[in-house]
Amino acid sequence: MDLRKINRLLCYIVLILLSILCLFSFYLLIVNSTRAHSQIQKGFSFTTGSFFKINLKNVLDSEELPVVNGIINSFIVSSASSILATYFSVLTAFSIHTYEFKFKRLFFTFIMMIMMVPNQVSALGFMRWMGKLDLMDSLIPLFLPSIASPIVFYFMLAYMQSNLPKAMIEAARIDGASEFRIFNQMVLPIMKPAIAVQAIFTFVSAWNNYFIPSLIIRSTKNKTLPILIAQLRSADFLKFDMGKVYMLIFLAIIPIIIIYIILSKYIVRGVAVGSVKE
Amino acid sequence: MKSISKKKTKSISYSKWGYIFLIPFFTIYIIFSLIPLISTFNNSFFENYMVGLTQIGPNFVGLDNYRAILFDSDLPKFALNTLIIWLLGFIPQIIISMTLAIWFTSARLNLKLTGFFKTVIYMPNLIMAAAFSMLFWALFSDIGPVNNLIVALGHEPISFLQSVNGNRGLIALMNFLMWFGNTTILLMAGIMGIDNSILEAAQIDGANAWKTFWHVTIPSIKPILVYVFLTSLIGGIQMFDVPQVLTNAEGGPNRTSMTMIMYLNKHLYSKNYGLAGALSVILLIITAILSFIVYRNLTERAEK
Structure with missing residues (x-):
């Protein structure tokens, strides 16, 4: 009995230490985003300061970094990606799930095959081809490709197989509904839980994406947040107000953490379902 | 009898929707992934770079790269x-x-x-x-x-x-x-x-x-x-x-x-x-x- 208690105590200690390791850097981020440059230079602190508003104002008004534009661009790209990826992945999954047609197996196998191809390996062609299409320095190539998201498709298909009986579709047809109507008014509502989980994941990964945007975006007004952060890194940091540096990181990270805290139950469940299902 | 045959013809015509609903995925995939991938392959066989402001190539060089x-x-x-x-x-x-x-x-x-x-x-x-x-x-x-x-x-x-x-x-x-x-x-x-x-x-x-x-x-x-x-x-x-x-x-x-x-x-x-x-x-x-x-x-x- 006693041994078990000691065991358990040991587990809790390790878990608490790991949690601290996970949270410590974000804690320092929050602390330092509330302190003035001179305070940060002076040394370490565990308690927050009173410069949060001033740092925020400085970052948002900053002339060398168009932060407000960056937030807006990141938000446009992430929202559009998440809407397009979820809607069209459900549509693609619906096609494979519902209909019988020639080469269906082939299409499915093809989508599974391209699932693991990282987009870095076609980045060269992507860059040059976007130049030819006159889409260089545009936000469109950052979100339009989400229509073809094999991983989201696979998740939707798995969810559909256990939640959308074909008899329901038959019934709707007998009632005279068109295929488009069946999809938009019956299938989409049934898929809501899966759509919610995948919408969050695609939003977050688009929000965090750095490699492709950094190759496509040139002009200051179109930059997204990750590009601004990398740009800040390459600036001469001795000239920089560290309060502003921490505040920019804060703006890039904290919205995602807030979304996560609100929806963590669904997200953590989604991880296991998405990756291990069958 | 009539209804059965009607149903049969209908179920055949549904299959076209399978293709139609795949169009967005594959169109976007071809434009934004497949063409870039092929182009990347293609580029790998050409000598194509800049020395200062001078452009070298593109010349076909086989597997030299x-x-x-x-x-x-x-x-x-x-x-x-x-x-x-x-x-x-x-x-x-x-x-x-x-x-x-x-x-x-x-x-x-x-x-x-x-x-x-x-x-x-x-x-x-x-x-x-x-x-x-x-x-x-x-x-x-x-x-x-x-x-x-x-x-x-x-x-x-x-x-x-x-x-x-x-x-x-x-x-x-x-x-x-x-x-x-x-x-x-x-x-x-x-x-x-x-x-x-x-x-x-x-x-x-x-x-x-x-x-x-x-x-x-x-x-x-x-x-x-x-x-x-x-x-x-x-x-x-x-x-x-x-x-x-x-x-x-x-x-x-x-x-x-x-x-x-x-x-x-x-x-x-x-x-x-x-x-x-x-x-x-x-x-x-x-x-x-x-x-x-x-x-x-x-x-x-x-x-x-």
């Missing part, structure tokens, strides 16, 4: 860097994730607050890698808070970002923090899927916890372990954001933290399309082989 990138470049060094940094993150990750997964699923331990702990350890996975890396750079710089703390505790400051181990260690630490929660959740799902009767049978046979783990748990979740290992390796090959931002694209002292994708990115920026193309194709082939093993591993499991 492959020869150049494999034998006359620092790619082997960068591949080794990538592997070392990946291992530095992955080894602690798999050990700790395995331990946590067993603790969280153990009925004997019956830990409380597992939901809370899972939420906390998964969180870094959703953080913007570029911002996370920038944060670590600020925290671990020579005059940053971590060194302030070290000095306040009466030690000499440590130049993390000027040393090889410091850079590699920090990148590995970030990768570890970003992925061990995810791995824990995957392994938990695997362990919870083990048939309870096997575990009970092992206990009746007098197997202790360690033996049960080694002879029952590990073999039962082998497919998930393989999945975790290979997807992590594929992710490791793609390592970019964290080292790029931490080392400001330079790869740390003597480029010891330069990864393969950072090298690719350098060629893309300097418009050396031939070498960038060859490197892309090599990375694609490695990834394809690893993915194929994952796929076979998963389908074998489904068939069992």
